[in-house]
Amino acid sequence: IDAVMGRDRLPGIEDRPSLPFIDPIFRETIRFSPVVPLSIPYAAIDDDM
Numbered sequence: 001i002d003a004v005m006g007r008d009r010l011p012g013i014e015d016r017p018s019l020p021f022i023d024p025i026f027r028e029t030i031r032f033s034p035v036v037p038l039s040i041p042y043a044a045i046d047d048d049m
């Protein structure tokens with residue numbers, strides 16, 4: 001990242017073509033830790049005992 005844009009500014013959307021690995025890294029991070037949980041918590045209504 002420093003080689004493409006230097007240390008004086010943050011990356012922006014205009015830098016995406018110059019940083020081809022940023023998007024796959026971001027997608028893999030979201031895959032391992034999704035923003036929205038996929039399992040819905042539930043509670044038993046009746047006891048079976």
